[in-house]
Amino acid sequence: MNSSSSDSSQANIIRAHVFVSGRVQGVGYRAATADTAQLLKLKGWVRNLRDRRVEAMFEGDRATVAEMLRWCHEGPPAAVVDQVEVNYETPEGLKEFQVLV
Known part of the structure; x- marks a missing residue:
């Protein structure tokens, strides 16, 4: 069996570390991001x-x-996004999406 297809799909995985500023707390931004x-x-x-x-x-x-990052510039309806800072990092193979407190 050739593993090149799994290798190429793994190579396409990226990790974006994002900081969003503006009116983004108290407007459901975290929950909408998770959804x-x-x-x-x-x-x-x-x-x-x-x-x-x-x-x-x-x-x-x-x-x-990239689609998620475009969404971050808008956020949920009540949000007012001023800036989205993105830093790309090495993927760690996370298994799920969580809301942290």
Whole structure:
């Protein structure tokens, strides 16, 4: 059996570490992020920070993570997103998506 197809799919997995600022706490941003990430079958987590930003980690294929990052610029209807900072890191093989507190 040739493992090149699994190797190529693993090579397409990326990890985006995201910080979102604006009116993103108290507007359902974390819950909506988790719902959207789970719908897209992404792995990772999301949490509120003390400085009023939301921090998230997304792992998945390149196109799906890109779709999630586009969503982060809008967020749920009550959110007002000022900035989305994205840092790409080495994937760790996360198994699920969680809301952290």
